[in-house]
Amino acid sequence: MRRGLVIGCGGTLGAAWTLGTLIAVEQSLGWDVRDADVLVGTSAGAEFTTFLACGLGTADLLEAWVGKPGAHPALAAHLASAPPPLPPLPSPRLTAPGLLGRRDLPPLVRLAGLAPAGRGDLGRFAALAARLCPSGWLPHPAAWLVAVDAGSGERVAFGSPGAPEASVGEALRASWAIPGWMPPVPIGGRVYVDGGAHSPRRPTWCPMWTRWSWSRRWRPAPTRCASTWPAGSTARWTPCAPAASACSA
Numbered sequence: 001m002r003r004g005l006v007i008g009c010g011g012t013l014g015a016a017w018t019l020g021t022l023i024a025v026e027q028s029l030g031w032d033v034r035d036a037d038v039l040v041g042t043s044a045g046a047e048f049t050t051f052l053a054c055g056l057g058t059a060d061l062l063e064a065w066v067g068k069p070g071a072h073p074a075l076a077a078h079l080a081s082a083p084p085p086l087p088p089l090p091s092p093r094l095t096a097p098g099l100l101g102r103r104d105l106p107p108l109v110r111l112a113g114l115a116p117a118g119r120g121d122l123g124r125f126a127a128l129a130a131r132l133c134p135s136g137w138l139p140h141p142a143a144w145l146v147a148v149d150a151g152s153g154e155r156v157a158f159g160s161p162g163a164p165e166a167s168v169g170e171a172l173r174a175s176w177a178i179p180g181w182m183p184p185v186p187i188g189g190r191v192y193v194d195g196g197a198h199s200p201r202r203p204t205w206c207p208m209w210t211r212w213s214w215s216r217r218w219r220p221a222p223t224r225c226a227s228t229w230p231a232g233s234t235a236r237w238t239p240c241a242p243a244a245s246a247c248s249a
Contacts, residue, residue, distance in 0.1 A: 146175055
C-alpha cells in the first residue's frame with residue numbers, strides 16, 4: 001500500500017493542531033508518518049514536511065513543542081524564534097495587483113495580490129533549513145513545499161518533478177510568505193507567496209489522488225473534514241483533520 005501525507009496551513013496555532021493530528025494518525029494506523037511515499041506541505045505544513053523529510057519524528061516534535069530539556073536543538077531554536085502574534089506595519093506596495101484581473105484564478109489568489117507586501121522576518125526558516133539540511137534538497141525521495149507564483153497566480157510545488165530549482169530555505173520562506181505579513185520571496189527570477197493564497201490544503205498534488213475513495217472510519221475530534229469535501233468525492237482520507245490528511249492507495 002502506498003500512502004501520501006498532505007499538510008496544510010495554520011500558522012503557529014495550526015501547527016500545534018497538526019502535531020496532535022500526526023500523533024493521532026500514528027497511533028490509529030500504526031504507521032510512522034515519516035514513511036509516507038509522498039510528503040506535501042503548504043505554509044506551516046511546509047515546516048512539518050521539512051521536519052519529517054529530515055527524519056524528525058512526532059516524538060522529537062512533541063518534546064520541542066512542550067519545551068522538554070534535551071529537545072532537538074534545531075527544533076528548539078526554531079520554536080523559540082516564532083513570529084509575534086501581530087504582523088509589523090506592511091509596505092504600501094501591493095503584493096501582485098495584476099492578479100486581480102485574472103478571472104481564471106481562484107478568488108483567494110486574486111485578493112492575495114491586493115494585500116500589501118509584508119515586512120515580517122522570514123529569516124527563521126532560512127536558519128531552520130541551514131540547521132536541518134545545509135546542502136541539497138530534502139533527503140526524502142518525494143517531499144514537496146508548495147508556494148504561489150505571484151506573477152502568474154499558479155501553484156508551484158518545489159521539489160516536485162519539473163518545478164523550479166530552489167534551496168530548502170528558499171522554498172520554506174516562499175511557502176510561508178503570507179501576503180500582508182511576510183514579504184514575497186524571489187527565486188530564480190520569479191516572486192512567490194504563501195501556498196495558502198491558492199488553497200490551504202491541496203490533496204490533488206499527491207499522485208495517488210485519482211485512486212482514492214471515501215472512508216470515515218477514523219476522525220479525531222474536533223474536525224470538520226467530512227464537511228470539507230463534496231458528497232461523492234473520490235478521495236479516501238484516513239484519517240482527516242483540519243490541517244493534515246493521510247491518504248492511501
